[in-house]
Amino acid sequence: MSLFPTDDPDKVPFAGILPAAPRPFVLGNGEGEKSLVFDQLFTILLTGDETEDQYGAFTMQGRKGDRIPAHLHKAAHEIFYVVDGEISVWMDDAADHHSKTTLVTGDFAYVPAGTVHAFQIHNSTKVFGVGTAGFERFFHAMGQQTDLTEPQGVYVPSFEVMRAAGEKYDTVFMPEFQFRD
Numbered sequence: 816m817s818l819f820p821t822d823d824p825d826k827v828p829f830a831g832i833l834p835a836a837p838r839p840f841v842l843g844n845g846e847g848e849k850s851l852v853f854d855q856l857f858t859i860l861l862t863g864d865e866t867e868d869q870y871g872a873f874t875m876q877g878r879k880g881d882r883i884p885a886h887l888h889k890a891a892h893e894i895f896y897v898v899d900g901e902i903s904v905w906m907d908d909a910a911d912h913h914s915k916t917t918l919v920t921g922d923f924a925y926v927p928a929g930t931v932h933a934f935q936i937h938n939s940t941k942v943f944g945v946g947t948a949g950f951e952r953f954f955h956a957m958g959q960q961t962d963l964t965e966p967q968g969v970y971v972p973s974f975e976v977m978r979a980a981g982e983k984y985d986t987v988f989m990p991e992f993q994f995r996d
């Protein structure tokens with residue numbers, strides 16, 4: 816069962832790029848459902864529609880930038896696997912775990928649901944992510960559809976767009992949160 820709406824208008828502009836059914840397929844480098852969110856290029860490779868609502872997969876490409884504000888997902892789990900580059904990840908689970916870790920190529924982080932987290936890209940970086948099915952559409956709701964293959968330019972969503980995307984896709988922004996790093 817999906818955590819998110821299955822008749823989701825955020826996927827309409829991307830119809831036909833992925834099979835939207837659990838069938839075998841391949842994508843070439845740079846192919847997928849692509850959105851620019853701030854200065855990061857998100858490419859969705861797999862959605863809940865292909866995995867019977869089990870998980871989604873995507874890449875994030877970005878350059879040196881500011882820290883993404885602290886936030887949590889109440890029910891969605893996610894991973895960061897650094898394909899290339901360097902990114903710091905802050906995590907605080909309000910229990911015994913709090914960390915700031917700088918991940919480099921080949922490093923991995925798991926962010927369970929409920930963990931407050933943030934990240935900052937230090938140089939040209941590509942991250943492979945997997946998340947609870949449906950969460951991947953968050954990037955379309957926050958961003959602007961694009962044909963770019965490398966991050967270029969900036970798309971800044973309005974506060975209202977961010978608020979609505981967060982509400983729909985299980986993302987609670989906590990800009991005042993102080994990490995215990």
Ligand SMILES: O=C(Oc1cc(O)cc(O)c1C(=O)O)c1ccc(O)c(O)c1
Nearest residue numbers: 852875883893894895896942943944945
């Ligand atoms: O979701 C990921 O990144 C985000 C990017 C934004 O511009 C705003 C956000 O709130 C988020 C977020 O984390 O919610 C993300 C990126 C990379 C990755 O491997 C993930 O698992 C998630």
